[in-house]
Amino acid sequence: MWQLFFGRRSIRRGKAPTAKTPRQCRLETIEKRQMLTAEPAHVGVVYAEDDSGSDLTPDRFEISFVGGAEGSQLKRLVISGDQDGNGFDEDDVFFDTITNIASLGALQGQGAIFRQDLSDDVGTVTFTVLDGSTDLIIDFSDFDAGERAVFTVDVDEAEYYDPSETDWNTINSGFDTITSGIEFQGSKLTATIVAPHFYDITGTDIFLNAYDAKFEGKGLELPADNHNGFVNRTAGGVVTLQQVPLPITISGTVFKDPNLNNRQDAGETGIANVTLQLWQRVGGTYQNTGHTTTTSAQGQYRFEGTWIVPGTYRVVEVQPAAPLFSVGATAGKVDGATRGASSGTDIVTDIVLLGGENSVSNDFAEALPGSLSGYVYVDLNENGVRDSGEQGIGGATVRLLDQNGNPTGRVATTSTAPGNLGYYVFNDLLPGTYGVAEVQPADYDDGQDTPGSAGGVALPPPGDRITGANIASEINAVNYNFGELVPPGTLSGYVFADRDQNCIRDSGEQGIAGVTIRLLDAGGNVIRTTTTDTNGRYHFDNLRPGT
Structure with missing residues (x-):
């Protein structure tokens, strides 16, 4: 027989807290968690035997889930009564889900009754189990940290089992309708949780009859071992999971930007062998991680690896050698939205990344003079x-x-x-x-x-x-x-009576006044005219270089 109850504490809906009532779950307020790192998640389950001596009242399971990364949800629980891992045999516990004499189950009780009450916050629950199976699989949707659930199902113990026996009455006479906490001890609990920006994670635990010590300090809202005097009728298991964030990457390009628009346009080429440093903000101050990378032949760079975890980062370009000079830096994008800011021409800062996010196009523009x-x-x-x-x-x-x-x-x-x-x-x-x-x-x-x-x-x-x-x-x-x-030149000379006809104006040879002298250019054209003075001298000044 099945019954299922879910709920959330009324304080989360703005109402006054109410007292716990039978078969009604209460949900804790989710404690504050960090966005970039995850505190451990705890999934606890307490089993309680009704101890009525028959199958008329099913047994009870209470589930509580706390902690984990922001947005964590419980996706699956598996409760296995195959305590030795050898398949169905003596001392295993199993789930009796139908009322049919030709099926496994002590006393048979009222048979299969399945009821599900879900609050608006919880979504859906799917049970997967075969009558007489040792394994119960429960799949959840929207089961957030801080929520609880209660379900009931008949659990029997195989005190004696002969796999060769075919008579149902004989088979079922070897089963005990009362499965105490000590008898349920050794059963396995497996839990899977998921969260945005983190890997899905699964862990296991073993139910113990005396479970208070393992629940201590976990913050689980579950009954204690001797709650209502059921110290030997209960068993508990808790799965503690440490989520691992999905990897992140930071990438971009260093390129020549001849038009100085701080944007890589068509035809603008990347710059190879430029060094980039990665800094991380720790306690409000950026610290050099010691990790560097260099650009490829196309000017592209990428920080990646298991060492780069969610956080707030800064990319610093080591300025390439002269004559290159910085034009500017451009903050990159995560899923199409700008994430971060430029600080000067060689720094992109405040790149906040969650697990699984990739910051692209953190670019640096350079130009030649x-x-x-x-x-x-x-x-x-x-x-x-x-x-x-x-x-x-x-x-x-x-x-x-x-x-x-x-x-x-x-x-x-x-x-x-x-x-x-x-x-x-x-x-x-x-x-x-x-x-x-x-x-x-x-x-x-x-x-x-x-x-x-x-x-x-x-x-x-x-x-x-x-x-x-x-x-x-x-x-x-x-x-x-x-x-x-070239400064202008002059041309001058004398017209004189050359008495001895030696073409040299000797001492005493008289100049001839009033003689017309013409200045010719290289083509023989007259460009200026003058006459000799009383001493027979002529003079042309302000002559530009030429012939």
Whole structure:
């Protein structure tokens, strides 16, 4: 005969506690438990023989479940009366569930009566047992820690059993309807509990007639061994389970981010061999776990293993070697939701993980700097273009300007090397807007200056400044050139009477005044005209280099 009762203490529903009544379970308030680690779970069962001397009143089982991780539930109980593990034989206890003389069971009682009373909190219960079987399987749904249950079923003991006997009366005459606590002792209790973020876990215990010691300190709401004077009519077992959290992982990518948007876009490649450190928060302070990993050829990294347990973590990137510089860090996601936060450009922190959770896309963006270069040169044809054959000017000073045109403090001196004469370069520039200013070289006149490949504006002479060069990551801006002019020259001479016809103006040879002199270019064209003075001298000044 079966009867089943479940309940929850009324205090959990906001009502005043009520006194315990027969065959009505009460449920404890669930004690506070930690989210990341689990206190032990205890599943206790007390068996009580009715001791009425017949099967008219079934025997009683009380179940209590406490502790465990947050969300723990009792999923299955197995009570086995096969005390020696050799199958049904003498001294085993078994479950008498039907009223049929042609079945196992002493006195047969009232037979099978199954009743189930469930509160809204408990869900369903399923019993699996064959009449005369030593094993009773009970499957639960929504049986939370702090809840209790009571069920009744007839339990008989096989005091004598001959497996070759076929007469039911003879067989059943060897069974005892009264199964005391000492006779139930040795039966096995198996319990399985489940919880989010933890492995399912199963444990076993053996029922004892004197069970108070094993229940002590467990917090189980179950009758004591001598409750109501049934010291030898009860047996108890308790299964203590220490849950193990499911593994967690933390992963992400270190990548080049030339557009500086702190997001890995299509075509942006990972960076290999970058070191990542894992820190864990302990007592409110982050401590280095000592565990590191390095990125793969694709820039990916992953912390995993049995050593990484649920907790709160921080990932720290060891900044890669120059010229790479940090753009930013991005907190990852767990099941599509952001978990954690960035702290600066090289840290993702406050990653709280429960068992079985995987934090992905904890990413770190890096970028390569750019450069700006050009020449200081002699612009022979004054066209503002550094043409082939126009020579650089070594030793000139060029200053780097910020986006507002102010000096940054960086200064370059143009090269004096024959193969690179007049060249200057500013390397390792963070993305931004820059300019350059030239200190006008001595012995040269100012020529035209030209912005280069990253744009900008050159001030007209005597500006010696180019501004507005937009330098992006990995961009090498070239041809920010300063053209210089050779100072103008003169051409002069005399027209004189060469008395001795030696083509040399000797002492005493008189100059001829008023002679017209024409200046020709390389093509023979007249470009200027003058006349000799009273001494026969002529003079052309402000002549640019040329023929």
